[in-house]
Amino acid sequence: MSEQRALDAVVASGLEHIVTRHGRVGSLEEAAAVRGVQPRDIVKTMVVRRGEDDHLFVLVPGDRQISWPRLRAVLGVSRLSMPDAEAAREATGYARGTITPFGSSTAWPVVADATLTGDPDRIISLGAGAHGVAVSVNAEAALAHLGAQVADVTDPEASTAT
Template structure:
């Protein structure tokens, strides 16, 4: 997939967004500065494998990480894993670092950490240095995400 695919999916979702383009960044802090947001407002999209050919997207605030026990409990599974880069590309259509639910090759379920609600956030838009600034509540609604406390 490409930035154009993600943007087309954003348009189709009806979600109001502002596209932000910036140069290559090498850290959360650099990305936050380039997007003029707090690091906690950056939303990382993590693809997680729960079984053979069964994945979920987990939306994680930039300053947090997945709390694996919480996520396993939510999904009622004993084991989860992160796919390697090649598999992640195959199941999403995006390279690591550019993964977004918007325009992905498969509409995997989305789980959003509750800290995304009630604020403006910045989510990757399918290419390096491209992000969409959106309302967190509207993002959750557009993606029909399950909201839960899944980070630490």
């Protein structure tokens, strides 16, 4: 079971954490409310493909999106892509929407957006291997445990307001 694998990995990490089981939610704001964090503290784990059987995780705050030019520059590559749902599952062992670097079937490198750092008390919430299950952890401690490369790789999410 994917959820158990993710949670076992969080426990094995030694990180202080809180598990939240809330079922499916309809928006970032709803997810943040049920998890007790701000929308910016919901962290999306994106799987990015650099090449054949070469992926990485990009940790993106909920209110931001990947800046492809910046991510390519940080990685020193000219092309990146997002794998389709089945390829992402094959690369991580997790279904899209449940992906987490914790307990992934392959320990791909992690790139975390720089906006996730700077506050030693910041708590972030990541998916935990199943829809509606999340784990809240200290951002700095989690990024250190994951060996994340921290870099400016996102832009603010495009506003839909007019």
